[in-house]
């Protein structure tokens with residue numbers, strides 16, 4: 001019987017496998033950032049251990065960094081401390097750091113792919129749930145906890161049970177105004193924020209194949225928001241073209257050898273999945289969330305469900321969620337006033353996202369009472385945007401391209417959405433307090449966010465295209 005892609009990669013990395021125990025899995029690449037690494041380094045120090053493979057460990061500062069005046073000392077004491085600890089720990093243990101001021105600095109899930117560190121067939125971990133992003137290259141990539149970060153730093157291996165495999169096929173073609181963020185918000189709205197629990201999800205089908213690498217990353221990034229352990233997409237020519245010539249990608253004869261292997265990385269035609277779901281791309285419209293988990297999403301023209309339409313057990317959390325959002329069941333969101341627009345995060349802060357926004361806002365002005373934050377995913381994205389004149393289009397529209405970091409995706413740095421305010425956000429989580437205490441989040445695509453920046457309201461971007 002054939003193998004799934006997940007099994008092919010898994011089997012190539014198992015060091016020890018014993019029935020009834022987790023496998024010992026070799027890890028090709030370990031990304032670290034300032035939030036989940038300090039205790040792991042403390043643990044190494046306590047045990048007197050070095051980092052086993054420093055060259056396979058890559059560090060960046062992203063969560064706690066400010067997104068203006070990065071050349072000045074960080075104002076918030078806790079954030080400053082976290083970032084300083086990453087600098088001293090990486091220096092002590094010999095790990096290269098792309099810290100503030102470095103031309104490669106950025107959100108960990110943006111810099112791995114753009115530097116060609118993330119490659120097909122790899123096992124990749126990071127003490128961060130959205131490590132699933134790297135699965136877009138046909139890699140097994142998943143988030144781990146702080147004690148596992150220590151385990152991987154010390155051994156370059158991790159103990160893991162083999163996951164169940166799910167395939168999600170998106171057939172047909174996307175309609176105008178619908179982009180990859182809408183695909184993933186749609187899937188999660190259909191299967192719920194717990195619908196992928198215990199699975200590694202392979203995304204397939206014509207609509208996925210036709211996506212760029214950056215659009216594929218958006219999908220895999222949010223696979224964990226349906227509870228999955230990770231998501232991945234089989235590599236193809238789009239993947240290989242994206243990787244060729246990148247800083248850390250193999251070169252010359254090494255490239256040819258790697259390419260020959262990468263071409264074997266697909267699920268065999270007769271491979272068995274534990275679950276298969278199929279959706280039609282044409283039935284997806286621009287999506288927006290109304291609640292406090294990413295599964296609470298609707299097509300932009302649709303209405304929030306009525307309470308009566310829900311299961312008894314869902315009703316209480318649904319009511320609580322709408323209370324937090326100060327929204328009424330059974331109503332639509334179109335025309336709802338918006339206070340902030342945040343375009344950024346490891347879901348949607350790459351150059352194609354910024355290009356998409358720039359193309360839409362060119363020649364338009366932002367609404368007077370909306371604050372717009374556009375935060376590139378990395379220094380390289382920022383430099384590219386400037387080289388293309390994208391920052392000037394933003395300035396003319398009334399907003400400013402900030403400096404790279406996680407920013408308002410989570411309230412862990414200076415960029416917080418004030419209490420009670422509504423923010424259309426291209427990030428991946430809309431939990432209570434996620435963007436700041438009592439802030440209210442509408443998750444959407446960069447296009448839908450750009451439209452809200454111009455009108456100051458929740459808007460159906462298709463009316464403008």
Ligand SMILES: CC(C)[C@H](C(=O)O)[C@@H](O)C(=O)O
Pocket residue numbers: 035036063127128129130143410
């Ligand atoms: C801080 C970090 C551990 C966390 C995560 O794991 O995802 C953050 O990146 C997030 O998006 O909530």
Ligand code: SF4
Pocket residue numbers: 062063107109128130345346347405406409410427428
């Ligand atoms: S951008 Fe947001 S989701 Fe991504 S790593 Fe940073 S905090 Fe987590």
